[in-house]
Amino acid sequence: MLTLGSFSDINISNPSDQLKGKVILLDPGHGGTAATDSYRVGPSGEREEWVNLRVALLLGEMLEKAGANVIFTRMDDSFVSLDDRSKLALDNKADLFVSIHHNATADSTVNFPIIYFHGSAVENGASVVLGQKVADQLRKNLFDDQGPFSLVSDYTIFSTSGASVLRGTYGIPGIIAEASFFTHPGEEKRLKSTNYNEIEARAYFEGIIDFFSSSVPEIQEKKSPLEISPFEVFQEAERMRPEALQWKANYEAGKGLIESGEKSQLDSAYQLLTLSVRSFPDSYVAKHCHVLRADILARQEKKAEARMERKRIRAFYP
Numbered sequence: 001m002l003t004l005g006s007f008s009d010i011n012i013s014n015p016s017d018q019l020k021g022k023v024i025l026l027d028p029g030h031g032g033t034a035a036t037d038s039y040r041v042g043p044s045g046e047r048e049e050w051v052n053l054r055v056a057l058l059l060g061e062m063l064e065k066a067g068a069n070v071i072f073t074r075m076d077d078s079f080v081s082l083d084d085r086s087k088l089a090l091d092n093k094a095d096l097f098v099s100i101h102h103n104a105t106a107d108s109t110v111n112f113p114i115i116y117f118h119g120s121a122v123e124n125g126a127s128v129v130l131g132q133k134v135a136d137q138l139r140k141n142l143f144d145d146q147g148p149f150s151l152v153s154d155y156t157i158f159s160t161s162g163a164s165v166l167r168g169t170y171g172i173p174g175i176i177a178e179a180s181f182f183t184h185p186g187e188e189k190r191l192k193s194t195n196y197n198e199i200e201a202r203a204y205f206e207g208i209i210d211f212f213s214s215s216v217p218e219i220q221e222k223k224s225p226l227e228i229s230p231f232e233v234f235q236e237a238e239r240m241r242p243e244a245l246q247w248k249a250n251y252e253a254g255k256g257l258i259e260s261g262e263k264s265q266l267d268s269a270y271q272l273l274t275l276s277v278r279s280f281p282d283s284y285v286a287k288h289c290h291v292l293r294a295d296i297l298a299r300q301e302k303k304a305e306a307r308m309e310r311k312r313i314r315a316f317y318p
Contacts, residue, residue, distance in 0.1 A: 018212035020067035025089040027099035027165060028056035028072070029176070032079030039237060040104065042188035048102045049077060051182065051191045056100045058194075058201035063208070086168025096130070096211070097174030098204065099165055102191065104183045104236070105280070106244040111184040113138040113149040114282050116176040118166035120153065120224035121318035125217035126173040127166075128318055133214070134207035138179050141203035148284035153316035156281045159230035171219055173211070177204070224315045229308055233281040247280035251289055258292060263299075270296045287317035 030040060030049035040048040053074070060070040071092050073085040089097045103114060115135045117127035128151070135149045154162035154176065161167060166174055179200050182188045190196045234244060254272030257265040270293060277289040294309035 017067075018209055019063060022068045022095045022212065023071065023092055024063055024068050024096045024098065024208070025071050025073070025092065025094040025169075025172075026056045026060050026063075027085050027097065028052040028074055029099055029101040031074050031077050034077070039240070040182075042182040042191070043108070043185045044188060046182060046188050046192050048104070048182055051102050051197065052100045053077065054194060054197045055179070055200050055204070058198050059098075059100070059204045062201060062205045066205075066209075082164040083168065085165050089169045089172055089174075094169070094172050096208065097165070097169045097172045098134075098208070099174070099176040100204070101176055101178045103178035103181045104240070105181060106183075106240045106242065107247070108183055108185060111181045111187050112143070112147055112284065113180065114178040115149070115151045116154040116157070116163060116166065116178075116282070117151070118154050118162050118170050118174065119222045120315035122315055123220040123222055123224055124170075126219050127175055129214060129216045130173045130207075130211045131175045131177075133210040134175060134177055134204060137203040137207035137210070138177070138200070141199050141206075142180060150282050150284050150286070151318060152282045152286070153225075155225050155228075156231075156286065156316050157233060157235075159232055162225070170222060173216070173219070179203075224311075228312050228315060231277075231281075231312065233278045239279065243275075244279040247276050247283060248285065250276040250279070251285045254289070255292060258296070266296050266299065287313060290317065 028049070029052045031053065033049070034047055053076070056072065057075070060072060063070050071088060071094065073088055074080045113135055115131040117124050117131050121128045131151045135151050139145060139147070139149050154166050157163075163176055166176060180187050180191070182191055234241070238244070250272045254269040254276065257269035257272070273289045273293050277286045280286060290309055290313050294306050294313065297306035297309060
């Protein structure tokens, strides 16, 4: 059940001039599919789209109090198409696009933030800066500055096109932010709390202020992703399969085989690293999996493939 408290007690001290007049599009992910979608639900029944909306509404209140013009893709538990979400940002000439999500995986012990930007980090530097600022604040506010986070291209999970809402708004600094994992039982319990939702909203708020207080590069024409061979990975439902539980074990085993120094083990190491990154392409070890894969390819004199891997790393794993 979706419940919302009053926002009247939200205190925004020292509103930043950086936000005055900024048009910020907030996109609470998903919505309106509880009857047909059994995937986006935590162990005790809390649905992702409900949490996304609570956080977005709280964040919107904070931003408006600081002088921003906030536009929502939805303000209730209703379905909005991906194209319509992008169109709202374009039609309103948004200065920022922030899509608010929470994550799921087969491994119920996993819980860390993942932030996606569209395309290549080399070309979409503004969105990378936004992602870094938001990731820093999510880690600070929700995880006590402890543990990992991932900042990756949406091409790591959608290898031929990226994510629709980011692709459709390219040119606007934008991110999809998965603040935490609702498949983690303890995190799902926290996400049911409006007070905890407000802490998350404040992390976004502070990250957005940090972004507008920074010097950021212009967004360039998108070319790099078309020059990088697609790396096919498990999609959302596939990543809930039992074999996806082995993502970290496969990484550690592959790394161990390389460190053993046995050249005869390189093929096995490569296969394990490949399975790890296919299972969890946006994990905090995925970049290192690709780095090690590139090293193996270079040692095997597969120079063109090694160059492609390094190009992928630069573009998709800043």
